[in-house]
């Protein structure tokens with residue numbers, strides 16, 4: 142099955158980079174995927190999943206979590222501030238933190254709920270106008286702000302531009318994290334996770350290579 146293949150490729154990429162086995166966490170990106178495919182992955186022991194939409198995740202995951210309580214859920218899509226509370230209540234990690242207002246909202250909700258999801262600061266490494274993420278030049282300030290707010294800061298996240306060599310983007314993200322004393326690097330998707338692992342990824346977000354193509358429509 143595809144999941145076994147991806148696991149083997151992750152192990153091989155870890156070894157090729159001289160990194161210990163298990164140093165990379167596979168986030169299986171289950172957004173928009175049919176339930177039977179996600180349940181097949183759960184049956185095969187996959188326990189870390191990524192979702193992009195708060196409402197979709199709220200619909201799907203409570204029942205699965207009742208059956209597989211050790212599942213960890215990562216929010217990997219852009220997060221609207223008005224969904225911050227729902228996201229904190231549902232997710233173990235939030236990867237799309239890209240502005241101070243959202244960081245402040247998350248900190249307030251964390252304080253009110255006593256929940257402390259891991260936070261990854263999303264960096265727009267290609268400075269693409271249409272893409273989420275803090276600009277590289279502003280990343281240090283946002284990371285510092287997250288620290289001061291007491292967020293459970295885990296690392297940095299990026300999505301390289303579509304038609305570019307991803308490697309310099311992964312390198313820029315690693316430099317940003319290292320400079321700020323952060324060890325988590327959420328980078329690499331179906332097409333480029335091996336390159337990301339070579340550049341130090343600690344979390345790869347792989348969807349279609351595990352589950353097959355997604356329906357393109359966003360759910361309502």
Ligand SMILES: *Cc1c(COP(=O)(O)O)cnc(C)c1O
Nearest residue numbers: 170217330331346347348349350
């Ligand atoms: C959808 C998505 C992925 C998974 O993409 P694939 O190409 O299917 O592996 C990874 N990261 C983010 C942020 C996504 O939105």
